[in-house]
Amino acid sequence: MTDQAPQTEAQTAHRSLYAPDARTRRRNAAERRFRLYGLIAVAVGLGFLAVLLTTIVRNGLPAFTQTHVTLEVALPEAVVDPAGTRDPALMAKVYTFGYEPLLDSALAAAVAGQGIDTDMTPARLGRILSAGAPAQVRRAVLADPSLAGQSVTFRLLASSRVDGYLKGRVARADLAQDRNLDPQHLDIVDELRVAGIVRRGFNAGFITGADASESRPEQAGIGVAALGSVFMMLVVLALALPFGVAAAIYLEEFAPKNRLTDVIEVNISNLAAVPSIVFGILGLAAFIQVAHLPQSAPLVGGLVLTLMTLPRIIIPARAALTAVPPSIREAALGVGASKTQAVFHHVLPLAMPGILTGIIIGLAQALGETAPLLLIGMIGFVASTYPDGVASGFLDPNSAMPAQIYEWAKRADPAYYERAWGGIVVLLVFLLGMNLIAVILRRRFERRW
């Protein structure tokens, strides 16, 4: 017998409002079960989120600290300015290779100064320092040629393996086969740490810095790639906002309802579902091979992401316009407004919070997109210098945050793996910020009818 079947006289006669009968109990149990399923679903979702976030934060946090070595480096004139002219153009002829021995002997002096006995040569000892350290000293000297002939204290990056040791990623046993660092180096690092020469501190360079080559992960930062992302988002905003909103308004308010507009509507929905890699191939063919725009440029990346984002902006914008009740339009038309006036003075302002939310969500999706950038040259060793200005920011080669994370995750040194997770944390902070703006806009301006 099903629930809906008519009941017999005998059954209704025995029914009490206080003692639930078998059928009511079954129905109540079914409801409780369903609620339980719902709770389980929510709990599983939250559980996954918690696992994801703790993994990201646990793996990513070490990237935000970095080990530095504070050394007093003697800069003999004979090495850094052999011509003796203090002319930066001439001093630039001394390459970073010339500075390396200076740092090695500075470190050896510091080790000896701590009373540590070692039979390692200064060059071997110098493996404790980053391969990027000589460049840092050279930059300082070229910026201020009067430093030649003096002793200057520098805060230099330690090599990624020393940094990994302080973070617990590298153990002595891991170095048994390593060519660059011995366990003996780590003993020295331990002593220098006690003396305060080697210190692990906040890593501002990771947030503001540029990408580095594979031999010095300790120097790599996500700043330049983040700037590349910002320039791409500017392009997306400048193009997708006017085109997307105009298309949505026209289709929703003005377009005649006929077969052609139906086809267009179906196609917009389909475009929103096209995998993003397809837009990358399109961008390669259209913008780089036909239009000859520069490779790896944020302008091209922005154009590709615009194509991808357009349908994803049009659809929520149309939904926001549909949500404005027809009575608003009719009232405006009734007091003599033209169709355009009714739309722009009355409907659009009311639909704006929904449209803006759609745009921000669309931008956030575009910000996290990697696949289309694979094909237009934004993966590799690209984001290595800051752009010179606004035009350079759009046109000179740069990467984007998700592309940079992908690139780091591929590299051989485990220190890059840690930085990839750190990059994810930065990217998530950006996304969270954008979504927060969307929520605030909705809360502040949304109206209900």
Place this chain on the structure above:
Amino acid sequence: MTDRARAYLAPACLAALAGGMAEARDNVQIAGSSTVLPYASIVAEAFGENFDFRTPVVESGGSSAGLKRFCDGVGAGTIDIANASRPIRAGEIAACAANGVSEIIEIRIGYDAIVFASRTGGAEFDDFSAGDWYLALAERLPLGGTMAPNPNARWSDVAPDLPDAAITAYIPGTKHGTREVFEEKVLLEGCAETGALDAMHAMGMDEDAAEAACIRLRTDGRSVDIDGDYTETLARLDSNPTGIGAFGLAFYENNTGTLDLATFDGVAPSAETVASGAYPVSRPLFIYVKKAHLGVIPGLRDFVEFFVSDAVAGPGGPLAEYGLVPDPELAATRRKVAAGQVMEPAQ
């Protein structure tokens, strides 16, 4: 200016700006082999630090993809240097010439070894011979006068000194230049070493068919092609501790804490054994430079000269420190670069 005029002008200006910038380029562009990518980026970084030019852009994508882009033509819209982990093929030289890239400078930057390693704490592989790999991975073996499906399921079936572990090998996919070296220096060698090649000839197979049979890998899941990078191979080993993977020497040297190396024919890979030729599974790495771009793209000439300088590519330089085996004939390469000596056109 009215608002309307401004609205029309803005996109026009943007288009003009983009068009004007498309032709001029003030940085060197490099693409190609993911094996050469770390070396090229190390040099690019040092070049950006030491010279007044912009830091070159290095993209990956594989040797073939890089050479294809290199051969797209001459002009600022095409790349200046292609990285390759194998020599350029005659067909590629012809394709280049057809697009106007007739003068190519070939530069050998050094050598790289392919090493076989397993996860620390996993199955212990001590030593391989080329024959072991052939017998473990070939699809069909000449057994009893016919080409029979490979019966070997465990390494101990292949050779008694190998561990009793199921055969699972992670080798570079076909889009990698490394795969070619693996086929040529391991599978083909092993095919000849074990006498399988002779057996195939005895069965009446011609030279091409026999060679193809030597390098055809089994498809029952024991040989796994890795199309990504070595980090993917490493991740596969993490989830399958009895597996063995093929890596570049430089990758191994950056992950000595997690990988255990196997010797090959009793020789351990190192800069010395690769340079002397004692370690057999090695290959030269190349960069190909478009001569027409020298003197046109700012910094290209300086970059190439810097790349082959002793301080960079020589022993003790940053490339050797990362894991490149320096080329003993670097001085000759430098002379070649200085003279701008180009490759012979394809026959």
